Amino acid sequence: xxxxxxxxxxxxxxxxxxxxxxxxxxxxxxxxxxxxxxxxxxxxxxxxxxxxxxxxxxxxxxxxxxxxxxxxxxxxxxxxxxxxxxxxxxxxxxxxxxxxxxxxxxxxxxxxxxxxxxxxxxxxxxxxxxxxxxxxxxxxxxxxxxxxxxxxxxxxxxxxxxxxxx
Amino acid sequence: xxxxxxxxxxxxxxxxxxxxxxxxxxxxxxxxxxxxxxxxxxxxxxxxxxxxxxxxxxxxxxxxxxxxxxxxxxxxxxxxxxxxxxxxxxxxxxxxxxxxxxxxxxxxxxxxxxxxxxxxxxxxxxxxxxxxxxxxxxxxxxxxxxxxxxxxxxxxxxxxxxxxxxxxxxxxxxxxxxxxxxxxxxxxxxxxxxxxxxxxxxxxxxxxxxxxxxxxx
Numbered sequence: 199x200x201x202x203x204x205x206x207x208x209x210x211x212x213x214x215x216x217x218x219x220x221x222x223x224x225x226x227x228x229x230x231x232x233x234x235x236x237x238x239x240x241x242x243x244x245x246x247x248x249x250x251x252x253x254x255x256x257x258x259x260x261x262x263x264x265x266x267x268x269x270x271x272x273x274x275x276x277x278x279x280x281x282x283x284x285x286x287x288x289x290x291x292x293x294x295x296x297x298x299x300x301x302x303x304x305x306x307x308x309x310x311x312x313x314x315x316x317x318x319x320x321x322x323x324x325x326x327x328x329x330x331x332x333x334x335x336x337x338x339x340x341x342x343x344x345x346x347x348x349x350x351x352x353x354x355x356x357x358x359x360x361x362x363x364x
Numbered sequence: 365x366x367x368x369x370x371x372x373x374x375x376x377x378x379x380x381x382x383x384x385x386x387x388x389x390x391x392x393x394x395x396x397x398x399x400x401x402x403x404x405x406x407x408x409x410x411x412x413x414x415x416x417x418x419x420x421x422x423x424x425x426x427x428x429x430x431x432x433x434x435x436x437x438x439x440x441x442x443x444x445x446x447x448x449x450x451x452x453x454x455x456x457x458x459x460x461x462x463x464x465x466x467x468x469x470x471x472x473x474x475x476x477x478x479x480x481x482x483x484x485x486x487x488x489x490x491x492x493x494x495x496x497x498x499x500x501x502x503x504x505x506x507x508x509x510x511x512x513x514x515x516x517x518x519x520x521x522x523x524x525x526x527x528x529x530x531x532x533x534x535x536x537x538x539x540x541x542x543x544x545x546x547x548x549x550x551x552x553x554x555x556x557x558x559x560x561x562x563x564x565x566x567x568x569x570x571x572x573x574x575x576x577x578x579x580x581x
Contacts, residue, residue, distance in 0.1 A: 208390050215390070220378045238400060240393045249467040259468060266474045270400065272566050302373045309374075315573040318471065320367070324375050337470025338574065345577040351367050 207247050210256055211240065217260050224309070224317055225268040239267045261322065262335050269314045301358070308357035316350045323347060401563050402464050402478060405485050409457050413450055420446045434507035441503070456485075472574050479567045486556045486564070493552045494545070501541045 211218075218239050222232040243263045250259050309320050315336075322332045329340040329347070336343070367374075397403070420443050427439030463477055509530075 204391070204394065208394070211390055216379065223378065234399065237393050237396060238398060240390060241396065241398050242400070244394045245398075245465050246468050248465075262468050262470065265471055266468065267400070269471060269475065269570055270478055270567065272401075272563055298370075298373060302370055302377055305367065305370050305374060306377060313573050314570055315471075321378075323367075324371060324378060335470060336574065337472035337474075342577060349577060354367050 203247070207244060211243065211260075214257055214260050217257060218264055220321065221261075221264040221268050224321055225271070225314065227310070235268060235271055238271060239264045242267045258331065258335065261325075265318045265321075265335065269318065304358045305354065308354045311357065312350065312353070316346070316353070319343070319346055319350055320354075401482055401560065402460060404559075405482065406457060406460055406464070408485075409453050409460070413453050413457075416446045416450045416453070419443075420450070432511060434511040438504065438507055442500075456488075472571070475567055475571050475574065479564065479571060482560055482564055482567070486560050490552050490556055493548055497545050497548055498541060501537075501544070505537055 218236055221239065222235045226232040226235050243260060246263060250256070309317065312320065318336065319332065322335060327335070329343045332343045332347075333340045338346075423439040423443035423446065425439075427436050427443060430436050430439065460481055463481060468474075469477065
């Protein structure tokens, strides 16, 4: 590909780099692994950029590349630590805010414990993708997405309830 | 606590995630080396091709320069066979490159494609090493007993320098071939398992996970 293509691609990726950041944050738990995954997703996107014909949105195409790479990106060695959410800001004057933050952290940890496929489902769901769009990215039917999404929601509910029981 | 209740907060939380990588780095990343399993397999195949090419040069040199007839035949046959393997490896490499650089497939199709490539590569390498070894040994044996070396045969000279009958040479050769084949079998299995075993398991798990809950399954 030409230098112009490279510049155009870099520009597009800069505009959508947040997508890659989100996928890296959800799938990898150490900074080093996140950087490695970031690099791998960027490379994969560049390698397959010629096949991007513009009939889908660039963000949808990038999600597909990023999730394909993240799901197939396994690290050798020790088991990853449980995903950590960002620390809760110190807001003693607002206990409701604190409670919500705690719930978000618990939910985020529960999402971190999901399988690679379920994480992909949750990620696209949180991005407000329709079941039809999720089905297109994952290569399954919308009905199948609905069945899986219900299961994931139930799993997350159970996990977070467990968290509050202890 | 439901996922939907916290959707907005989780979206916000995910949007705040950042990978510590300077903005200007994207350009540099485009020219870096991929560390995916497919990229590793492509590098392994490239390395195998280079090894085969070196072997072809050696085999042909032996075929042309050796003063033993059996070594000339062995060198020529091994050289021609290696050329066939190089063609097979080049076709495999082309297939993998086509898969890797082509259109971005949906997750399920992509996982199945990657699994088939990695699994196919592991099986092929395993069978190659196991099937070729006894064939090469039997061929050596046959050739070794077709060339008289002074008053004895070449293979007999190598296996029983003190001089024994054909039956003893066959037994010793069979033991030697069996032991080497068993060692190679376990070594290949261990090495392939170490390189790709866990990766294949994870891929299989993800494919099963994606297919679970389907009304068609």
